[in-house]
Amino acid sequence: MILNEGIPVIIEWHKMVLGSSFFIPALDTMPLIKEILIESRKHHIRLRYKETLENNLIGIRFWRI
Secondary structure (H helix, E strand, O other), rough: OOOEEOOOOOOOHHHOOOEEEEEOOOOOOHHHHHHHHHHHHHHOOOOEEEEEOOOOOEEEEEOOO
C-alpha cells in the first residue's frame, strides 16, 4: 500500500494494460512519484508520469508504457 500525504492509495497493478493511466492528486509530488516508481518496478511495470492539473486538482498522471 502506498501512502499519499497520509491517505492510503491502492493501485491494482494486475489490471494495468499498456497505455492505461491513473491520476493521484497531491501537493508534495516528489515523495509520491518515488514511491510509485519503486512499487511499479516490483510488479515489472514501466511508468511515465507528468505533474498536471486536472479538475482543479494538482497531482500526477501516470501512464503504463
